[in-house]
Amino acid sequence: GAIARASAEAPDLKVSFEFFPPKTQKMEDKLWASIEKLAPLSPDFVSVTYGAGGSTRERTHRTVARMVEETPFAPAAHLTCVGASRAEIDEVAQAYWDAGVRHIVALRGDPPNGIGEPYAPHPDGYAYANDLTEGLKKIADFEVSVSAYPEQHPESSNWSVEIDNLKRKIDSGATRAITQFFFSPDVFWRFQDRVLDAGISIPIVPGLMLQPNFNGLARMSKMCGVSVPAWYAGLFDGLDNDPTTRDMLTATLAAELTAELRDRGVDHFHLYTLNRAEIASSVGRILGLHQRQKPESVA
Ligand code: FAD
Numbered sequence: 001g002a003i004a005r006a007s008a009e010a011p012d013l014k015v016s017f018e019f020f021p022p023k024t025q026k027m028e029d030k031l032w033a034s035i036e037k038l039a040p041l042s043p044d045f046v047s048v049t050y051g052a053g054g055s056t057r058e059r060t061h062r063t064v065a066r067m068v069e070e071t072p073f074a075p076a077a078h079l080t081c082v083g084a085s086r087a088e089i090d091e092v093a094q095a096y097w098d099a100g101v102r103h104i105v106a107l108r109g110d111p112p113n114g115i116g117e118p119y120a121p122h123p124d125g126y127a128y129a130n131d132l133t134e135g136l137k138k139i140a141d142f143e144v145s146v147s148a149y150p151e152q153h154p155e156s157s158n159w160s161v162e163i164d165n166l167k168r169k170i171d172s173g174a175t176r177a178i179t180q181f182f183f184s185p186d187v188f189w190r191f192q193d194r195v196l197d198a199g200i201s202i203p204i205v206p207g208l209m210l211q212p213n214f215n216g217l218a219r220m221s222k223m224c225g226v227s228v229p230a231w232y233a234g235l236f237d238g239l240d241n242d243p244t245t246r247d248m249l250t251a252t253l254a255a256e257l258t259a260e261l262r263d264r265g266v267d268h269f270h271l272y273t274l275n276r277a278e279i280a281s282s283v284g285r286i287l288g289l290h291q292r293q294k295p296e297s298v299a
Contacts, residue, residue, distance in 0.1 A: 013262070013269075013287055013288070013289060013292075014043075014044040014268040014269070015041055015043050015044060015268070015270075015271060015284055015287065015289055016044050016046060016047060016076075016178075016205070016268070016269075016270045016271070017043050017046045017270075017271050017273050018046075018047045018048075018049065018207075018270060018271065018273060019031060019034075019035075019046065019047070019048050019049070019063070019275050020048070020051075020056075021048055021049070021051070021056045021059035021060045021062070021063045022059070022063070022275065023059070027275070030275060030276075031063070031275045033277070034275055034276055034277035035067075035071060035073075035277075037277035037278075037281055038273070038277050038280060038281055039071070039072070039073075040290045041280075041284040041285070041289040041290055042289065042292060043073060044074070044268065045073065045074045045075065045076050045103060046067060046073045046074070046075050046076070047075065047076040047077070047078060047103075047105050047145075048063045048064050048067070048076070048077055048078060049078045050077070050078040050079055050080050050107070050109075052082070052109065052110055053080075053082050053083040053109070053112045054080065054084050054109075057092060060077060061077070061092070061095065061096070061099075064096065064099070064101055065099045065101075068099060068100045068101060074103060075101060075103070076104060076143075076145060077096050077101050077103075077104055077105070078104075078105040078107060079092060079093065079104050079136075080107045080108060080109025080132075081107070081108050081109055081121065081122070081125050081126040081128065081129070081131065081132050082108070082110070082111075082112055082125075083109075083112055083122060083125075084122060084125055085124035085125055086124055086125055086135060087124070089125070089126060089135065090135065093135075093136055093139050093140070093142070094139055097140045102143055103142065103143040103144075103145065104136055104142045104144055104145075105144075105145045105146070105147075105178065106129050106132045106136060106144050106145070106146055106169075106174065107129050107132070107146070108128050108132070116154070116223060119155065128165075128168075129146050129147065129169055130165070130168040130169045133146060134172040134173065136173070137172065143175060143176075144172075144173050144174045144175065144176075145174060145175070145177065145205075146166075146169040146170075146174040146176075147177065147178060147179070147180065148166055148178065148179045148180070148191070148195075149162060149179065149180045149191075149225075150179050150180065150187045150188055150190070150191035151180070151182065151187060151191075151225055151226055152225065153165075153180075153225070154223075154224065154225040159194060163194060163195070163198045163200075166198075167198065167200065170200065170202055175202055175203075176202055176205060177202060177203070177204050177205065178205045178207050178270045179204060179205065179207045179270075180207060180224060180226060181207050181208060181209035181221075181226060181272060182206070182226060182227075183226075183228060183253075183257070184227075184229055185257060185260045185264075187227075188206055188261060188266075189264070191204070192204060203268060205268045205269070206261055206266060206268075206269060206270065207270045207271075207272060208258065208269060208270065208271050208283070209272045210250055210251075210272055210273055210274060210276070210279045210280055210283070211272070211274060212243065212246040212247045212250040213246070214233070214236035214239065235249055235253070236249065247278065247279060250279055251278075251279045251282040251283060254271075254279065254283045255282065255283050255287075258283060258286070259286070269283075269287070
């Protein structure tokens with residue numbers, strides 16, 4: 001089957017892992033244990049998110065800086081436009097460059113009052129992700145990744161608005177787009193067709209959400225305009241008190257999705273790890289990533 005085919009040697013496959021900055025010492029220990037477990041999969045890069053409204057500015061910086069110093073990974077720092085002036089954002093970006101970080105995931109960020117509330121740019125700020133991308137490129141020659149939405153960003157009124165926005169981000173200097181999560185390969189294929197029809201040629205990297213808490217996932221999907229197929233939801237019926245089975249299902253479904261995407265030429269997967277190792281590690285191993293090269297150890 002598709003999963004078995006996917007586990008063949010994978011010399012050209014890439015994976016990247018997304019983490020969030022830990023809040024407590026305990027969470028930090030867990031993150032670093034996860035990083036150690038995921039190291040044998042030799043990620044192309046790892047990224048660290050930026051809390052809503054810049055609330056994790058220091059923690060994101062500390063986590064990324066530690067990755068530069070203590071791991072063989074190339075870290076990417078997420079950065080958003082929300083709640084800060086251009087001068088403040090420029091300062092954060094410069095500090096990343098000075099710390100050896102060469103890759104930024106440039107985002108607008110969600111409205112400070114929450115997803116679904118109206119968005120108003122900071123009066124002295126970067127308004128949208130394309131403005132931020134342009135600003136970053138003026139500071140230094142960062143590699144810039146941006147977001148893409150296979151089911152449209154909730155604030156885009158139609159597909160031409162959505163695709164034009166992606167194009168603006170590319171014209172501003174982005175060289176990779178990482179997608180919002182999705183559950184059905186068809187969603188990705190339809191989006192890829194739209195992107196190709198628009199003449200966009202940068203890599204569109206599918207983002208895979210490894211959230212085994214189905215109720216939380218369903219809530220988040222609704223807020224983000226991501227559709228959860230009925231068959232997917234049905235698989236989690238009655239598992240509210242069974243986290244082990246939910247983990248297994250999440251890993252299996254993600255492995256199946258990567259296998260289907262890979263069968264049709266996708267060669268880079270971005271895994272939203274939630275700072276846990278086991279599910280991401282299973283998916284990566286099924287892709288054969290641990291066999292590509294000699295694992296480097298985390299210091
Ligand atoms: P943009 O690409 O700027 O677009 C947002 C919306 O604005 C679109 O509907 C677009 O069409 C519209 N738009 C763009 N330009 C204009 C304009 N000039 N006038 C009017 N409308 C316009 N959030 C965080 O807070 N921290 C993170 O670390 C983080 N990481 C993420 C990683 C990925 C891979 C993804 C997919 C999302 C992430 N997010 C993160 C969430 C993201 O911040 C939200 O989805 C946010 O609502 C949109 O950000 P964006 O960069 O996609 O916005």
